[in-house]
Amino acid sequence: MQFAAGAVGGTLLTPLPWKLADDSAVWSQNWSWRPSPERGEITKVPSVCTLCAGGCGIQARLVNGNRAILIEGNPANPVNEGSVCALAASALQFLYAPYRVTQPLKQTKKRGDKTGFQAISWEQAQTELSKKLEEIRGEGPHTVACITSSRRSSMDDLWAQFFNAYGSPNLFKMPSECDASKSAAQLTTGNSSTFAFDLENAGYVLSFGANLLDGCAAPSRASGALRRWKKDRYPVKIVQVESRASITASKADVFLPINPGTEAALAMGIAHLMVNGANYDAYFVKNNVFGFEDWTDSNGKKHQGFKSLVSSSAYTPEQVAKITGLEPAKVRELAKEFASQPKALAVWGTGRADVSNNTYHELVFVALNALKGNLKPGGLIGLAPKAPLSELSAQKDILSENSSQQPRLDLAKSQNCPCPQNGLYGFLDAVSSGPKYPIKLLMVHEANPAHCLPENKLFAAAAEKVPTLVSFSSFMDETALQSDYILPDHMALERFDDVIGIPGAPYGYYAVSAPIIKPLLDTKHTGEVLMKVASTLGGTVASSIPWKSYEDFLKFRVEGIAKAKAGAVIDKPIEISSIKAGDPVTSNYSDAADLFKKLKAGLCWHDAPSAVTFDKTTSGKLELACQSIGKNAQSSDDVIYLPHFAPLKPSGSESEWPLLLVSYSSPRVSCGYLANTPFMNKLIPDSMLAGDELFIDLNPQTAASLGIAQGDQVKIKTTQGEAGAKANITPAARPGVLYIPRGMGHKAYDEYIGNKGVNACQLMEVQLDPVSGMGTVWATRAQLRRV
């Protein structure tokens, strides 16, 4: 007892316990398992972001030149003016992702078995690919196909060059909203371009379902436009027409709730009132529009014009109200406002950037803007100008000449589309259901159709029929996982790339994305893999692709701009939207080398907007009666030539499937080729995801009728598939309509990314547009019940 007391007292008098206490505290402050980032000199490297089509200038911060720690916006870039989005801000999480493919892999077991991937050398990978291509080429080169990203870059042109030289027509792009715009521009103006919107200079914006702030194709530009609209003095009035009370709807001054997919009916209703009230740009229409009045075709046959169609009883405010669910008075009020506002612009979209639109609806919106006079020179709508990059022309040999007799596989099935476009859906459909000829090798580049293509089971079914599937993905995504070979590309920040124009932007734009860091892993630029394969194949294929590196290839492309002495490099912040069509832009580079040097340093090239030209159409005018539609038409009804409300009926009966499922995008969820990053996962609200359960949004009224309470476990069943989820009851949802966020439900990747909720693509129905043959997605019939 005494001893114990003495011992305690004695120990307390020594420095030992105090030293121990101090040491343990110091230890707790320096835990070895807490990473301590290496210090060093911090430098900034400018570049251009290629994670989406938006074309933002970025700069990376590096430590000691070899460790990237931050991606920021580049203030010198006129598109994003120094800002970044959540995806770009977390871009380094792709660069340093644990799920990157570290070197070429070959599947040795069954497809999809992660353990079956065997590491192979680049030497072997390229040799095996070349060999396969060589073999197939002898038997018929058209049996090789490729699916690439929908982003516009020189990689597209390199792929096209390769396919042209090699001899296969089967090169497809992932679907995009721009596809429909392209069809509409082609049909009405004869130009193979897309429509461009002068958002920044509009005085009144009427948006038909354009998801400007909910993750559109060019998010930075839309954000910049919003900032300008919300100016202190004379802010721009924004009217959002769609079914969901989205972010865009909330930011708008007026939200007009309508039944999903009826935006075009409302636009027709407005046009009806404008025409009947003679409240439209009659001068422009009279002089520049064909098919407004009744018209006669080359055979002398008389056809109904748009004027007579739109002013018919089918589009009276009452009729439109019935379709859209709005009050007739609202339709009248809106038409009056739109017609009377001097700089009113109608924009439109499907609410998703990654799928095409119904061509007739696209035409309706063009028609409405035409009535407003927006398509005249200097108007708010133009055509996206093209940077005069050096054109590529493939040399053909006998094999590629012969195979060019073969139709593209999506067309072989003869959809009878009068205006066929990039028909990925037709292609997949054909491959899986007994094609005219088999596909022996399918390559997938910068795309993940196994996950993010609506109705992704179509890809799975097609892939099953293809003996060899090659992925060039940097990441172990769902498509890469199903591939026989993975030849990993550099991650976007490690490679040369470029941005050709910004979707929907009226000004010319071109930027080179230079690598910010040396490749971290044993990866290879897919462009350079193509170059290598081409040179192995030899002959005209090799001579069509003579470049040694992708940088050389880009230099070659830029020469075209320099030769044309077009546009200028932006080396100081400018208000790019203040440049009008036809304004002179004086070039500020001496030659191609100088231009490339500037572009490589992160500066972008721009040019003045270009006005819509109609000289390429048969009539030399804007064709509201699209004569080319009539080519393969089976129907002789005049309406087939004209913009009109033509909803594609979702399959299933209303009695069996009483609800509609509509998917939506969120700026906080990446829903394309790139999966969400861990940083972005933090941004997903708990009303969208809880653990691995996704929430489906529904209106309180719908919930009440189904006996569903907030957070209830539910089962959603659509005509396409079914899934378990949770119910989120929100007045943002329209009664009778269910909403599901896109981009969730990944099955591949790692524990940070995978197994979070449901993939909307497996539930959504795709319908082929009768004019373009492209897949469109708007709503799918569904049932919902509590489990």
Next chain:
Amino acid sequence: MDRILIPDGVKRCSFPIFSLWILVLLGVIGWGIAAGAAVLIKALNLTGLNDYFGFGAYITADLAIIALGAGAFFSGFLYYGLSKFFPSLKELGKIINLAVVVGFVCYTGALAVLLLEIGQPLRGWFGYWHANVHSMLTEVIFCITCYAIVLVIEYVPLVLENRKVSESKPMAILAHSMHDVMAIFALTGTFLSFFHQGSLGGVAGVCFARPFAFREGLFIWPWTFFLFILSAISSGPAFTALICKAMEIVTRKRLVDRTVYELIGKIEGGLLSFYMILKLADTANWAFNMSPRFGLKLTDYYWGPYGLWLLIAEVGICGVLPALILISPKARKSSFLLFGAFLLDIIGVSINRFVMTIQAIAAPVMPFDKWQVYVPSVYEVAPVLAMLAYCALVISLSYRYMPLFPRETELNR
């Protein structure tokens, strides 16, 4: 078997039965220690705490147990300090040893749980080293530490009075001399514990951005400072009395005279009434004067499981009601009413500590914030139960081996 350690002239249950009871307690303690160790090793994610509920079961239990342990210092204060002037308080001498033991276990137990509560226990001593003099928690850390030392000093003579230990002469002398100076320690302890009990109240009351807890006050101390002291002294002795009664039931012996209970009842009745008057005034001021200034009304503070019933229970059923019972001499005569009132009293104070800790942070402050519900995990429940088991263990050991009740031999003759 352990007869030699048991005080002279008292009867204790057989050793095997006692061992069994101790084993049960040790089992609970072991469970709690295992849970506590897991928390220390794997960090606080094992608890039900989150960024919304920074404080939870650990703090609530600590506050409650420290309030109830106040019987020690307050009985000591009455006995050692005031009985010179009010001879009737001498009666308390019959229960004062138990009060000291209860105080000792409550404080030491609370300190052990506090160690789990902080995210970086190895740096817990920074509270002394980098003390922020403005923080009520600093006041608490210093006072609790000092008072725990005082309680150890108060507890030691009791240990020394054990038959076996006091056979050693120096120990007996030490015990005797310590008893002589105990009054000084009791008074020091009283000051310290008044102060820290108040500081604990201050912890909640100074949160000026938490309208539920915030109170204005006197000088640097919010009203909760004083209310916590008052509520502690109006419930601590009742807790001691209840434990004593429980021991009487378990041991089937009379340990103190009934007059002691009634005296405690009378004291508590008076204090509780005084406390309730102030508490009602405080509640009224908070609900109808302060809260409207913050744009809140009384009902904004209550929702779902944290409903108005808490206020009614705390102030009405477990506040005013026991106060009324205890100030009535007639009611005090009835054992049912007397001990029932004691029980309500301590429940009321426990609710108060719960409300000032958990409800204070459950109530959203930003208008767009949402109510959250806190559910403690087993890793919080186990150490708290272990702390109670530890209290029971020390009390059992103390009762068996030390002369806790001077009147026990006489009363059970």
Next chain:
Amino acid sequence: MSEKGHAQSNIRLGMVIDLDKCTGCGACSAACQAENNISFRPDESNKLRSISWMYIYQLDNKKDYPDYKIAYLPRPCMHCDADHHSPCTFVCPVNATTRDENNGIVTHIYPRCIGCRYCMVACPYHARSFNWWDPTWPKPMTSMLSPEVSPRMRGVVEKCTFCHHRYNKARAKAYVDGTDPNKATYNPACADACPTKAITFGNLLDEKSEVAKLSKDPRAFRVLEKLQTKPKVYYLSKQDWIRNLADNSLT
């Protein structure tokens, strides 16, 4: 000593966020995470345990479809300028969180924090997050940690610092350049990132600064002004329903 009870310099760094421009895209928050080495876990859906210095609250006008409207309110640390103390600095027992009276930034020293979470309890804005777990990164991602901000350990509280390492750098640069460090300006990562430029940052006491002008705009308000916490983060909105959500009111 000023009447506010503490020595006041002429620098009070503050922020103005235009809620009419904010689209809730999350760029500010993601940029903040990257800039400040904020740790993440496989499951971040429990928002009550998710570390976020810049949390984006979703506000709604409580109306039915189609009058339902949402807005977003990004919430950094408010760096309260309440007299004498901020709610959190007042209560920290170990002086781990203090307000730098030279510039008004509320700082937090991680190696000193004992993790008592009293500051979190005191903060009505939930601006503070606790490290419930040992922060870990998937191995390759440790390469993207910034050396300018120390990663935290488990068991400590963390929160927005107005990127004060950027401020230190700006001051150091001003010193080297021979200009007045007290006039040094900088932007925190969130303000730089914002795609609609809804976030303005600067010295609230500099009459000429944009942030000072905007903080006096008729549209400006702060959250929970009635509590006298005096946040240095202001919000702008023209919409009454948003302004009404800034503070509790009896009506």
